[in-house]
Amino acid sequence: MGLVVQKYGGTSVGSIERIKAVAERVVRARDGGDRIVVVVSAMAGETNRLFHLASELSESPSARETDVLVATGEQVSAALLAIRLHSMGHPTVSFLAFQMNLTTDSNHGRARIKSVQCDRVMRSLDDGKIVVVAGFQGVNPDGDITTLGRGASDLTAVALAAALKADACEIYTDVDGVYTADPNICPKARKLGRISYEEMLEMAGLGAKVLQTRSVELARRYNVPLVVRSSFGEGEGTRVGQEDQSMEDVLVSGVTLDQNQSKITVAGVEDRPGLAARIFSPIADAGIVVDMIIQNASADGRTDMTFTIGREDLTRALEIVTRTAGEIGAFSVRHNDQVAKVSVVGVGMRTHSGVASTMFNVLAAERINIEMISTSEIKVSVVVNSKYGELAMRALHDAFINGDGGPHGTPRESV
């Protein structure tokens, strides 16, 4: 008899009918012999409704009180699902964060989990009960309600699975697994049967929105086996786990596209120590996340510094950088908000070479100019003009995933 944590997102519990369907699925798993802990998000739209109410009362609502407010969304879902399971004859008990001492730091709205006490959950499971847990919420050491950030019910599920040493953590969502690329852009995209934590992390960070990055990190740290699966169908979904040999046989497991990029170039920066820090410290202080940074080779003692940021941060970043550029005597500041980042991801790159050059050849064949390049152990990213973003993605997918990408382009097991 196994112990399984199932997590259902907002769409999966978005209506009375859908809650009934989730209950059916939970009961099937229970009847299969597993002990079940279910983590639920707020009903679709509810969290936004609550944020909207707060915004009508304050331009910048108190972070502590906003957490008290929005945490009710998950509490309602948990109670409703428990009520349904009860009425189907299955003893069920719901738990909120404070009832499990799911303790976090005090960063309201984006708190990090510190610990969770599962003894009461475990006792309920031992008593034969189904346990339903409100996701997304925690309590800080003072007992104040916190929330873990948007989409963080995944995190609640993984943390519980780790603490309970669950046999699996199943993430039920509105897609049926992790794809080699966004099927809306790449019609030939295929669902992956398996993917490593590391690949999933790169793909989550690069704009594939199936799993929240922090929950994948946590799953990797505690080696929690994840399954991403549709709550509307019966497919096997995608398993996310530790890297193994068969994964390394495949060069590229996915191609991602991030269209929400913009680029800033500080031209004619004196090539001497400390100037990079002068440029990037004020940006970091403003809470703006810089993604790629490229420094060209120096010419005449001057260099160009180019970096990318999310498009929503462009205006603020330009103000900051323009000020700094004046102070350090740089020649000019240029920017471009029409850029996209295209990446190929795969643990196979660790042991095989040639991915980057294949990538450049594929893009050259499509006459797509590469504006920036960045690489990691299991990823190559390029920045291109955003109007070529989807074309680049499809070409790279054709080349690496659909099998015409050279000797290592064998498609990975797909379901």
Place this chain on the structure above:
Amino acid sequence: MGLVVQKYGGTSVGSIERIKAVAERVVRARDGGDRIVVVVSAMAGETNRLFHLASELSESPSARETDVLVATGEQVSAALLAIRLHSMGHPTVSFLAFQMNLTTDSNHGRARIKSVQCDRVMRSLDDGKIVVVAGFQGVNPDGDITTLGRGASDLTAVALAAALKADACEIYTDVDGVYTADPNICPKARKLGRISYEEMLEMAGLGAKVLQTRSVELARRYNVPLVVRSSFGEGEGTRVGQEDQSMEDVLVSGVTLDQNQSKITVAGVEDRPGLAARIFSPIADAGIVVDMIIQNASADGRTDMTFTIGREDLTRALEIVTRTAGEIGAFSVRHNDQVAKVSVVGVGMRTHSGVASTMFNVLAAERINIEMISTSEIKVSVVVNSKYGELAMRALHDAFINGDGGPHGTPRESV
């Protein structure tokens, strides 16, 4: 500097605009120098909406989980009001039941408060903060969420006022005080400036719906000064407190009407010990509350036993009583669901006689037949045909309150 607990009901926080108005009122009280604890109900309609969701998932929803569900209504109101007060520049902190150890028994849906720990509330007040508390909710000794019953945010407010030794507990509602009678029926009804706990208890129990009976009982036990006041106007409202000499100078402080009555007569009951218990025990076991009981003088060793119950219980009570009547050999069971109870209430009755006879004379003058009579120290109730209920109420109000009721009919101080 005083400490005041203010309680706002569902209508008072029923919309964003009304929450803003409540915040203005709280801030005025705070600016007046008082330390303020605000207890809020769920936004009007929210509790019903949540109960309805539960009913769509189960015919008899789990009581524990229903409490988890409906407790969110007050949590939302508390957070929203705290957000508004914050945005007006007033440091504010909200507390839920679990954060104050507001402990109850485990009777979900109608739990009774056992204790509340106010040290954190007190610390927040000492720090200059406004405290907002979610009403209606508690936690049982296991940490499960409980609720105190419909309208029980009043109870939360009084319990906190008692624990904090508050100078006043102000109940803000949609009426501007306690009236000598229901103004919808008695156009001449007047707002009372003051009323004793005992009178308020009788009037609350008799169908005046301004204050919840249990909260008046609690206020009396801990001598918490109550004020009932409109959240929409600026009136002084009605103070509810300990009886004093001036109250005793007034014979009748209020006239109440309960139209939700029905009457059952068991005729020809043998007049021997134990038969009253045989009749009423099964009714009590069925959870039916019997109000008045009258046993006529015995004739030929047989007596008639008449009692009143709420109209919604008539069918069940008749089934039970008919069965018992057969067992004990009574002659017949009659019933009438067209009766009303009219009562006059006043602490002055304790020291003055003649109220009952004046009452009978007034009703006789209106040719209203009295079907049953019951008296207590500060109340006389009669049961009449329900079609005469309103007429009886107006006639008694004219006689006792509007001043033509004899030597003791002086109107009490009214505002």
